Amino acid sequence: xxxxxxxxxxxxxxxxxxxxxxxxxxxxxxxxxxxxxxxxxxxxxxxxxxxxxxxxxxxxxxxxxxxxxxxxxxxxxxxxxxxxxxxxxxxxxxxxxxxxxxxxxxxxxxxxxxxxxxxxxxxxxxxxxxxxxxxxxxxxxxxxxxxxxxxxxxxxxxxxxxxxxxxxxxxxxxxxxxxxxxxxxxxxxxxxxxxxxxxxxxxxxxxxxxxxxxxxxxxxxxxxxxxxxxxxxxxxxxxxxxxxxxxxxxxxxxxxxxxxxxxxxxxxxxxxxxxxxxxxxxxxxxxxxxxxxxxxxxxxxxxxxxxxxxxxxxxxxxxxxxxxxxxxxxxxxxxxxxxxxxxxxxxxxxxxxxxxxxxxxxxxxxxxxxxxxxxxxxxxxxxxxxxxxxxxxxxxxxxxxxxxxxxxxxxxxxxxxxxxxxxxxxxxxxxxxxxx
Numbered sequence: 001x002x003x004x005x006x007x008x009x010x011x012x013x014x015x016x017x018x019x020x021x022x023x024x025x026x027x028x029x030x031x032x033x034x035x036x037x038x039x040x041x042x043x044x045x046x047x048x049x050x051x052x053x054x055x056x057x058x059x060x061x062x063x064x065x066x067x068x069x070x071x072x073x074x075x076x077x078x079x080x081x082x083x084x085x086x087x088x089x090x091x092x093x094x095x096x097x098x099x100x101x102x103x104x105x106x107x108x109x110x111x112x113x114x115x116x117x118x119x120x121x122x123x124x125x126x127x128x129x130x131x132x133x134x135x136x137x138x139x140x141x142x143x144x145x146x147x148x149x150x151x152x153x154x155x156x157x158x159x160x161x162x163x164x165x166x167x168x169x170x171x172x173x174x175x176x177x178x179x180x181x182x183x184x185x186x187x188x189x190x191x192x193x194x195x196x197x198x199x200x201x202x203x204x205x206x207x208x209x210x211x212x213x214x215x216x217x218x219x220x221x222x223x224x225x226x227x228x229x230x231x232x233x234x235x236x237x238x239x240x241x242x243x244x245x246x247x248x249x250x251x252x253x254x255x256x257x258x259x260x261x262x263x264x265x266x267x268x269x270x271x272x273x274x275x276x277x278x279x280x281x282x283x284x285x286x287x288x289x290x291x292x293x294x295x296x297x298x299x300x301x302x303x304x305x306x307x308x309x310x311x312x313x314x315x316x317x318x319x320x321x322x323x324x325x326x327x328x329x330x331x332x333x334x335x336x337x338x339x340x341x342x343x344x345x346x347x348x349x350x351x352x353x354x355x356x357x358x359x360x361x362x363x364x365x366x367x368x369x370x371x372x373x374x375x376x377x378x379x380x381x382x383x384x385x386x387x388x389x390x391x392x393x394x395x396x397x398x399x400x401x402x403x404x405x406x407x408x409x410x411x412x413x414x415x416x417x418x419x420x421x422x423x424x425x426x427x428x429x430x431x432x433x434x435x436x
Contacts (some may be wrong), residue, residue, distance in 0.1 A: 021106065021131075021171065021216050021255050021281060022423050023324055023346045055083050056357050062091035066434040068098075073403050075367035077374065079356040082402075086353065086429040095123040099410050099436045102126050102316050102419030104214075104253070104279060106171065109150055111348065111426025117433060118425055119155070122162045124436040127253070127277075129214045131424070133172045135198065137181040141190055143198040145172070156209045167211040169253060172199065174217040182221065186228050195232065196239040203250055204243055212240060212251035214279065218262045230270055237274045251276035253316070258282050258302045265305050277316035279421040280306065290328040290342055290397045292371035294320075296408060303416050318421035319413045323428030324348050325400030327355070330380075330393065342397070348427040352376075352400045359396075367404065374402040401428065406435055 067073060072085060104127035107114040118128055132150040137143055156168055177185075185191045203210055215236070221229060237252045254271065256263045256278050268278065282302050283294040299319065308317050328342035335341065347355070356363060359378050366375050380395040413420050420436075422428075 021214075021279070022108075023284065023322075023326075055080055056360065059086055060084055060088040062087070062089050062430075064090065064092045066090035066093055066098075067403055067431050068434070072431070073407055075369075075404055077365055077367075077402065077404075079360050079363050079365065079376075082429075083353065083356055083360070086349070086431055089120075089430045089434050091120075094120050094433075097124050097436065098434070099124075099413075099420070101413060101417070102277075102318065103436060104129060104169075104277075104318050104419065104421040106131055106214075106422065106424040108424045108426060111424055114424060114426025115152070115155055117430065119158055119162070121433045121436070122159050122166060124433065125166065126419075127167045127169050127421075128159060129169050129171050129253075131171045133170050133202075133213075134176075135172055135174055135195065137177065137185065137191075140184075141188075141194045143195055145198065145202050151206070151209070153209065167251065168209060169212045169214050169251060170210060171214040171216060171255075174215075174220045177220065182224070185232075186224055192232050192235055196235045199236055200239040200243060203240060207243065207246060207250075210250075211248065212253065212276070214253045214255055216255045218255070219257050222262060226267065230267070233271060234274045237276075253277035253279060253318075256280045258320075260305070268306050272315045275315075277318060278306070279318040280320055281423075282320040283322040283423070288340060290326075290344075290394075291399070292368060292373045293322050293325055293399050293401075294409075295371035295373070296412065297370070299409065299412060303412075303418065306418075308417050317416075317418040319409065319416065319418050321401075321406060321409050321420050321422050323401060323422055323424060323426075323432065325352065325398060327351075328397040330395050347398060347400060349400075349429050352398065355396075355398065363396075372408045373399055373405045375399055401432070403432065403435065406432055410435060 063070075066089070067085075069090075070085075070088075072081070074081075103125045105114075105118060105125045106129045107118060108131040118125060122128075130150070130152070132147040134146045135143055136146060159166055159168065185195065199213065203212070215233070217233070218229070233252075233254065240250045240252050243250050252275050254275050254277070258281055272278070280302060282299045285292060285294055285298050303317075303319060306317055308315070325347050327345050327347040329345075331341060331343055356376075363376055363378050366377065367373075368375055376396075376398040377394045378396040379392045381392055410420060
């Protein structure tokens with residue numbers, strides 16, 4: 001008997017969701033289904049207990065060949081493949097780029113393994129964005145940058161020693177503003193100028209460390225007039241570009257939600273004259289049910305809105321790549337059919353490894369040929385039906401990036417003549433970096 005389980009994926013680029021650089025909401029309200037079917041679970045891998053223990057406890061170390069040379073870029077993979085190889089990057093070719101378009105990578109304090117990885121792979125990244133800062137309004141024409149305590153001077157200096165032209169562009173978010181503060185900012189030209197000056201002063205003070213900012217503002221200020229947002233962003237960029245006594249002009253990159261209600265081609269055309277780059281957050285595809293994080297056809301649809309000429313290198317466009325995924329656990333007892341049947345939670349590399357160890361070898365990994373993502377499933381066997389046939393149901397479903405899914409998105413970026421931006425470096429596996 002062949003069992004098919006259908007993931008219902010609601011395609012809607014315009015549906016309202018809360019969009020941030022990192023993992024956000026995946027809620028959707030439209031129903032254009034794509035169906036991904038999973039085969040019936042096959043028999044489990046059979047390994048001696050001693051070999052199993054070695055696989056779980058002793059992954060392969062870094063080596064002299066990359067994942068492409070070791071033929072690890074496959075659709076057909078198993079938990080064992082990941083558990084054995086996830087730490088085994090090519091240490092002798094860590095400075096050799098496989099992807100020549102611009103690259104940006106975010107590093108967060110709460111996934112601090114990323115700090116170490118970008119020190120190893122500095123040559124592979126043009127922009128490194130530590131997620132440190134938030135800007136807040138403290139009173140009348142008074143703004144404060146929070147997160148200065150996270151600045152790691154020795155880490156930045158080590159990166160710049162290894163690669164003198166690497167650009168350190170900390171992310172600055174405009175999160176958790178009150179309605180009164182938003183109103184004050186939007187109604188006053190002096191308030192807007194003060195925001196710009198606050199950011200300029202920080203860059204001036206740390207000019208030897210920082211080369212600009214990535215701004216996360218569009219989703220936080222959603223609902224405000226686009227004219228007002230454009231005016232604020234243009235003012236910020238002008239102040240940052242006016243900083244003197246620097247060997248290279250400071251840059252402003254804007255994080256862009258993949259929804260037209262936040263940012264469309266007209267916004268891109270207007271702001272590209274003033275900003276230096278745009279990170280399009282092509283992940284967190286909106287869906288109610290278990291489904292891919294960033295189905296590749298959806299990415300194509302989003303990126304087609306921002307055409308870049310091969311001759312135009314003045315504005316950088318970055319296709320977003322996630323190093324995180326989502327885990328769905330079947331809710332028991334089942335809720336009413338009009339409610340979600342699965343509990344969703346964010347999952348990163350280390351928790352995915354723990355899952356694979358816990359469920360080894362019962363977890364099965366399938367490749368979704370439509371989404372170009374791998375799906376990890378643990379099945380449960382239900383009671384026999386009236387025909388006395390066993391029925392298998394997915395108990396746990398995980399969409400987490402793989403070498404193949406990342407490679408396919410890098411190839412897509414090359415096709416669109418754009419760069420890539422990774423959220424975030426500390427959430428993935430070490431051997432992912434061989435691909436960049």
